[in-house]
Amino acid sequence: MPIKVGMVSLGCSKNLVDSERMLYKLRKSGYELVTEPGLADVAVVNTCGFIQSAKEEAIETILELGKLKEDGTLKKIIVTGCLVERYKEEIAEQFPEADAVIGIGNNKDIVDVLDHVLADERYINFAPKLDAELTGERIISTLPFFSYLKVAEGCSNCCTYCAIPQIRGKFRSVPMEDVLKEARWLADNGVTELVVIAQDTSQYGFDLYGESKLPELLRELCKIEKLRWIRTLYCYPERITDELLETIASEEKLVKYLEIPIQHSDGDILSRMHRWGDAEQLEALFAHIREKIPGVILRTTLITGFPGETKEQFNSLAEFVQRVRFDRLGCFAYSCEDGTQAAKFPDQIEPEEAAHRADIIMEQQLLISSENNAKLMDKEFTAVVEGFDRFGECWFGRTEMDAPDIDGKVFFTSENPLSVGQYVKIRITDTLDYDLIGEVINE
Known part of the structure; x- marks a missing residue:
């Protein structure tokens, strides 16, 4: 045996x-x-x-x-x-x-x-x-219709709170021909939704080609016939170019969704994190993205309780979140990690206080999400079927507004049998805080 x-x-x-x-x-x-x-x-x-x-x-x-x-x-x-x-x-x-x-x-x-x-x-x-190998054959362990495509290994950004460069080493892009070969193999094996990932996806190509090749890579991926949705995660704000935005706006297979982890909005904290920007620059960036890609879904991540974060700086962050009104947001309490620069910073904040601040941001985002979802009533979207909920006696899946594993679901009824990986048109009939409820309107 x-x-x-x-x-x-x-x-x-x-x-x-x-x-x-x-x-x-x-x-x-x-x-x-x-x-x-x-x-x-x-x-x-x-x-x-x-x-x-x-x-x-x-x-x-x-x-x-x-x-x-x-x-x-x-x-x-x-x-x-x-x-x-x-x-x-x-x-x-x-x-x-x-x-x-x-x-x-x-x-x-x-x-x-x-x-x-x-x-x-x-x-x-x-x-x-x-x-560590940068590419190679794999078994698809996710739902059979979607897969992650890792286009780089490691990270060279050296954020002061993060141990990834120590763990994974410097940023190394996968050569474009190898990325495309893997993507074609995935498509030939039933994948219709591809999620492009790296520690910093927007840095793709700098080490090999001297410039960001993410827009070109995305355009090449769109040429793979069997792919239907292509999503990009982990783009850093300072590397969001007009070329990238125009590519996402113009390519039909690229879902109108961008995840841009910013971690905070206060310029002083961002500087000590070794991150880019301040509230004014970030607000201008997100306004520019929304102008370039109408209807884009914006996702970000934030950290509360970074060493030295004052109550005023935290309140400023909460106000920033309220103004920008991200479509998707995750907020995490700062974790003091061995070997990082931030672990040596003075004015470490108690973990309980950092967690309390994260909870406040997430409660705020819950209201924003609920209000955003309410605007989707009676609208029609394409959804991909992920399975059948026996307790709710309905199907569930995602629209292009939601990434696998990290975002919400849409629950819907259908008069006809469906199959996992099938794309269907649904009408929204009700909304929850983070999820949607609907019905299939054509098969």
Whole structure:
């Protein structure tokens, strides 16, 4: 009987792509893949180590798998990913239940790693992080009609609160021909919605070609016949060019949606974060984007409780959010991370206060979202079907206004059977705070 392998992929979509590449290698080598670690002989944990809550989730996962191993349900555990890359030998020492502890540069050799642990060796190895593969064949583990397309690895922005450059290394773009090859392969395997990602997608191409090649890449992706929706996440505000905006506005397959993480609006805080802009510059940017792309959906992320953030600066941020009225917004409490510049800054704010401020912003955004949704009553949109809700006895999916995993849903009824990945026209009949309710108006 073939050895059964289960993957636990934690953290972001960029990590998920790495997991999918490891799964492909394992399946190609004859291992049987299972979705539940409890059904596996070997569990691979691809950890996240970005912020404290992610570290805690990774540690809890390793300990839970350790109990399965102790019970005899699981035979071997392999741990990799950002937490390992960040803490290396500490992870190997603190988790003796892990049979292999490897850095992200070793992921390409996952089959060899598995051979070691199946031979009852404890395998500890940390290949250079720059050895992490930039492209390669994968298993699509998301819903079959959509997939993430990672166009770069690492980050060179060096924001003072962020450990990603330490963990993942400098920014490295995937050559355009390799990106397009992977995108065509995804489309040939049933993907109709592509989500373009990197740590800073708008920086794509600078290291290889001396300038941003994101607009050109998006135009080339639009030429892939089987793709229907192409979405771009993680564009930094200082790199939003008119060429990019005109490309999104003019290309039919590019959904009118931009995620631009700004983290704050106060110029002094942004400067200490090593981020761009101030409230005036950011407001002008978002007004310009809305002018260039009518009806665009704008998403951002914010951090509250950054060291030294005064109540006045926080209030200014809340007022900024009220003025700009983002369509989608996530707000997170500052997490003090080992090895970052901000961890050494004076005037650290109590985590409870930082979390309280984040809650205030999210309560504010809840009202904005509810008001925005109310304006959508009786309007018609195309939605992609993601599944059937047996409790609500209705279908659910997303319009192009919402990105997978991070935004809201639309719940709708249909007189005819539907299938996952099908695109349907719906009319909005009711709204919730973040979600929509509708009915299919043609099949």
